[in-house]
Amino acid sequence: MRFDSKEFGGRIRDLRKKKGITQEQLSIMLNVSANHLAKVETGSRCCSIELLQDLSSCLNVRTDYLLNGDAPHNNHLRERLTFLAQELEKITADLPVWG
Numbered sequence: 001m002r003f004d005s006k007e008f009g010g011r012i013r014d015l016r017k018k019k020g021i022t023q024e025q026l027s028i029m030l031n032v033s034a035n036h037l038a039k040v041e042t043g044s045r046c047c048s049i050e051l052l053q054d055l056s057s058c059l060n061v062r063t064d065y066l067l068n069g070d071a072p073h074n075n076h077l078r079e080r081l082t083f084l085a086q087e088l089e090k091i092t093a094d095l096p097v098w099g
Contacts, residue, residue, distance in 0.1 A: 003067065006043030011066055013041040015059040030054050 016026050023041070027034040030051060039045035047055070056063045064070055 004043070005046060007069065008066060009041040009043040011069060012055060012059070015061060016041075019059065026058065029058050 016023070021029075023037050024034050027037040030037065031054075032051065036045065040047050040051075052063055052066065056066060059066075
């Protein structure tokens, strides 16, 4: 898999817009210029590891999602929920039936 800076920037832009945040607002939160953020969003400029971490935090997503679009946290959550559902079934199966 090859890193695509335009897709990376697009994910940032899409997440920012979904949160209803302007480039100016996000740039202030990140302590970078709006011009720098605009270039990152268009893929014409990369960002530092520190900025990547800050973007991840501000946009509430994992860095691996920003970098390559993968969302393994969804798989992890699905697995966890499946496990918890199974455990809940075991617990409720042992409860007495009231009737």
